[in-house]
Amino acid sequence: MKRALISVSDKDGILDFARGLSKEGIEILSTGGTAKLLREGGLTVKDVSEVTGFPECLDGRVKTLHPKVHGGILAKRGDEDHQKTLKDLEIDAIDLVVINLYPFKETIAKEAVSLEEAIENIDIGGPTMLRSAAKNFEDVTVVTDRRDYDRVLKEIQKRGDTSLVTRYELALKVFRETAYYDGLIAEHLGKNMKKHLEEHIGKGNTEKGMAAGETDQGDEADSTHKADKAYPEDFAFPEKLTLPYEKVMDLRYGENPHQKAAFYREAGNVPGSLVHAEQLQGKALSFNNLNDTQGALELLKEFEKPTAVAVKHTNPCGVASNETIEKAFEKCYAADPKSIFGGIVALNREVDESTAREMEEIFLEVVVAPGFSREALEVFKTKKNLRILQLPDILQRERGMDIKKVSGGLLVQDKDRDLISDSKIVTEKAPGDEEMKDLEFAYKVAKHVKSNGVVIAKDQQTLAIGPGQTSRIWALDNAIRNVEHDLAGSVLASDAFFPFDDCVMKAKEQGISAIIQPGGSLKDEDSIQCCDRYGISMVFTGMRHFKH
Template sequence: MIKRALISVSDKRGIVEFATKLSQLGIEILSTGGTAKLLRDSGLNAIDASDVTGFPECLDGRVKTLHPVIHGGILAMRSNPHHMEKIEQLDIKPIDMVIINLYPFKETISKEDVTLEDAVENIDIGGPTMLRSAAKNYPDVTVIIDPKDYDKVLEEIENRGNTTLDTRYNLALKVFQHTSHYDTLIAGYLGRGLKTFPETLTMTYEKVQDLRYGENPHQKAAFYREFGSQAGALGGGEQLQGKALSFNNINDTNGALELLKEFDKPTIVAVKHTNPCGVATAENIFEAYKKAYEADPQSIFGGIVAANDQIDGQTADMMKDIFLEVVVAPDFTAEALEIFKAKKNVRLIKLEDIKAKKQGYDMKKVLGGILVQEKDDALLEEIKTVTEKAPSEKEMEDLLFAFKVVKHVKSNAIVLVKDQQTVAIGPGQVSRIWALDNAVKNAHLDLKGSVLASDAFFPFRDCVDAAYKAGVTAIIQPGGSIKDEDSIKACNEVGIGMVFTGMRHFKH
């Protein structure tokens, strides 16, 4: 039976109504600070915790409930005769229910002008201690941290005088999940800006939505986002129309966004299965989309399209002619939105700050652990011409464009570009020459006069020979092979200009 409840909440939604019903059920209420005042002002008889402990709140409210009378009442195991004898000797009454939520630390550090002092003052000490005490003793104590649970708890108390053991267990689990999240936010805030990898890595994410399934229908999945600024990230976007995003939609769209952030001029990135299939830059977004589509009109079908400029009616009208899963852009004109209504299943995502670059870690889950590295935010160390012929100014523009794209293609990766438009892409092969052969074989545009980028060095001259045969006039690659001279010699033989960057971009 629940006879005594302790209430101390920062989030006061529904607490007066909940406490009123508890009181009507004959449950004695203890409280603290502002919660106690609110309850008393609402006509409820709330006993101040300091009257129970015999010790006043002190240190500007920092110390209220850190007292054996409180924690003994919460932690005493009702099935343990020694515990019950001891609290009776100490004149400690059991506390059967604890309703607490914590100081608003997350809300505090979300403010742009927050100071370290403000943040530290909003680190709750007594609240987590009481919550953990109650959750530890869940066989005897009901603990509530979320106002959403008030109705369920009341229903059970009204029907049986107490909550069920299953309910108490689930509420206790919810508490430990929340306090873990809370502490991780604190650790993350205090550790912000550290450039070294800590000995222990704690991270916390908040669920955005359950997904219909994962990469495949037999896999369950959900989407979580990290706390903090979502500028430039998919989690900060607004879905304007279409079905709910799937696991693959989110993964592919993220890949498109990461590549898109390499460009400042109007650019379209089309992605299929996390690899770009068409990328183009132009004077306006319509021309960019037209070029990206023409780069591979076959693979873009059922793909993801990301734009770094507003989608207008003309562009939307062209997009509607094929099946696209997702279109993400900083904005859509009213005309574009009207056109897309005819394609109600296409997911439109408005991401205003689409060019913003997020900092943080790049992580990959492996069996039994996690790999963590800095994000690959760099492009090159240098531009060093290593052949007799130097690339022309136009070729150099295309080479840099191609190197930005190849950085985001799965290794081994080859990208061919002409006039700021991908004309062939070869992703994810175990041999570099296979990547080049696949790119050339599946190209939809004329490759004569194109330039080539490789994500890593050429181990043999075979790629140069194949590139020349395809019509390539210039090459950009990291360099660093013990056989660099073989590739340089091959370029000189056929009049191809080649530059080294000194930086590779493996993407696995």
């Protein structure tokens, strides 16, 4: 190994690494700020512009895009024609490429980042050199992660070069890094296309920005420009989908001990999401802990009043709203004191000492809330294994896509953010004001119950939940079979329409007074007439909420 090209944005550790290379007699080429740092550190550095015979230009946009750089990287050392070409063109081989990229991820994480700032932090030369070096891994070592500096330097000191295995691993890391980097760019520009271009239009940058089929009508057109017609509303479903995620941590195992698992973070700033939760105490989070906690958070985000949600195996087993978080949790627990055992609890208010003392009496896996009082945390210290997660923006709703993996592909859809499309009372009897509040409460919960699902509630508290059945009447049967509450005067919510009137008859037997469901069955009239016969009110929402 004779020559190294070093150009990094993240300069942590690079001076010590370069010093080690220099001691091994390796010539160092560099650019801009990196070259300045290395020289100030006492190293001899040759500017890339000396090699190319061409100065950096366009505010540094063009530095390394030159045959004397890429020829030196891409030439095969064992190919006689390649070596003759290098000699004829007076190109020296480059054996080591050390590059990390412009901080695009950190840039777009800033609040209200402009299009110009985002664009200027898109690296061009860096990914090009990285990919060139990775392509020629048989002869060239490429480093893009500072955590690899020590490993690479030790191999060079020991053998004068790196091993083929090391070069292959580092090349693979490069292709993953550049794919992630490009994915970040595509994701950010796609999600923010409308915002960025409207911002550009506001600055008068419309000369080259008219969309196909749009007519330039002067200043008036600029001020009344309808970006929602000129540009796609979003790029949620592009022709080519690249999802940039980075690993947060390895997990002990997956859903079962024989399955391996890891937790990955979505790119960008996603407030209110599980990846931003701070673990204050307890054992490491498992795959099932995270999956169940996500289900609890999604349901909790439906409520603004103080609310407690208990979840077991991704299904809610107790939900309650009240004027205080302590009372909300009391009612949440009382909804189903058996199923909550070993479950997840999510709350949308700070947990105080009295609420913590009530939780202390129960075996729980995870408690997540926007905050915990100092006294509450002292109480939880007696339960060392209990995982306590603090998520300040717990009610912040996440934009983006809902993704499910299938064999050989992905299913991608909008997140189910709405609740009711066209509320309509379809029976002779109308629900009272309190019944209407309970119907909406129950329907919010039903939206997050695995289909076919039903929820029975009263006074902003679930009394019975029937999830995940292949028949709706079976879901209702199961809910009622396990209930320990008097259901007289309660309300019933269903995530999808009633195909028959059997659920209404079952509701009548239990004294249920009102029902909410989407409607839309061919036999809706049978259920309506049955409700009228028994004096039950029924509301159609016009919006189904299957959850599979």
